[in-house]
Amino acid sequence: MHILLTGGTGLIGRQLCRHWSSQGHRLTVWSRTPEKVAKICGDQVRGIARLEDLGAAPVDAVVNLAGAPIADRPWTHKRKALLWSSRITLTETLLTWLEGREHKPQVLISGSAVGWYGDGGERELTEESPPVNEDFASQLCIAWEETAQRAEALGIRVILIRTGLVLSAEGGFLSRLLLPFKSGLGGPIGNGRQWMPWIHINDQIALIDFLLHRNEASGPYNACAPKPVRNREFAKTLGSVLHRPAFMPLPAFVLKIGLGELSLLLLGGQRATPVRLLQAGFTFQFTDLRAALDDLSGRL
Template identity: 85%
Template sequence: MHILLTGGTGLIGRQLCQYWLTQGHRLTVWSRRPEQVAKLCGAQVQGVARLEEVPAPVDVVVNLAGAPIADRPWTHKRKALLWSSRISLTETLLAWLESLEQKPALLISGSAVGWYGDGGERELTEDSGPVLDDFPSQLCIAWEETAQRAEALGIRVVLLRTGLVLAAEGGFLSRLLLPFKLALGGPIGNGRQWMPWVHIKDQIALIDFLLHQSDASGPYNACAPHPVRNREFAKTLGQVLHRPAFMPMPAFALRLGLGELSGLLLGGQKAVPERLLAAGFTFQFTELHAALDDLSSRL
């Protein structure tokens, strides 16, 4: 199978490439730095700077590109970058797909549980609507709507509403390690906000699972079946790292330092993977302690 990836040099993309190479798939990564693709993703992975360079035919497109949403405060300039790196890039991808004589059968496109906004105490399945109209929700809604336009081209579309990916190689968890290792870790705000998490191994496995489901389409919550509150997450991470986890980060300090971005940390989603479970996917890591324990030796 020939798979084209965007965002192939990111945390999830790199792991997908390594996994799919072992499965014997042919992989092409569309990247701003194609010369780095072989080093980051595997010697057999072809990097291209322009979609016109992608060898035909392509069987599946996996669209994961997007600038990190929590790396820095959301200035107007940063918001524009977050938007263009997702929506504008996906629009470019769609224009290219429309030009192809032989089109891929499937587009797997990124999204996030942020689609729902701050869900409070509501349990959120894929049938739930957006709860709060904030910037992350607007961003994800536009991203999904853009990707879904591929259906008009006869391409089946799967949308990945990913939670917080737990990995030793980077991502969300890497940002928490320093304060915890310095014994400064603890809950954020009141610690009651829900955190939908997923182990990187399960994230890769569920994407591969959806790739092979001939009837898969629409949104899927890509997160473990048991989300936890922020306070429990901090306590569990402290236990795994053998560090205290009692130093709270006050909400007012976050709002002062991060502005609108603080809402991403102070809110949450009690999202559950109803459609994945119904389709027969089995998570390897369903409990947070086991997931963090698996990663602990590399943290």
């Protein structure tokens, strides 16, 4: 199978490249720095700067994961424009290219996030749930999904991956927590009651591969473990795994002053569950947070 990836050098993308390369698939990554693709993703992965560089080579599947990190810095007008462009504008460019191809891929797997729902409070959120609060992160995910779904008009099946907080030893949000927690300064954020829908990187890769090979799969899937935890429990468990105390709370007002609108992303949460994945027969390797963090602890 020939798979085209955007965001192929990111945390999830590079793991997918390794996984699919080991299965013998042909991989191409559309990247702003194609010369770095082979080093990051593997020698067998081709990097291209322009979609036109593919020529008439048939593509069986497209996996669209590109997007600037959403929580790296405050949401200034300039930052919001970059977040929008790196997701929606890029996906529009991808659709224009797909529209002009004689032989179209069978499936488009497009990224999204549980932030699609907004701050869900105590509500249990399945793929059937509507958005609860449309903050900027929610609006961004809604527009991203709506743009990707336009590929259906081209006869391409569309799968939407609403990813939770990915636990990995190679980067992501967990890496940003290590310094304060290892220093004994970790703890809950705000009141610590907000829900955190987490997923181990191994399960994230496995579920994308699972959906890629299911011809009937389409629409949104919550990519998170079946048992979300509250922020306070997450902090306590991470502290225990690292053998450090985790009782230093980060007050909400400090976050609001320092991060502005971005603080809503950290103070809110989603009690999301992967109903459609479980119904499809996917089996999670990690359903317990402690087990997931223990698995990663030796590499953190």
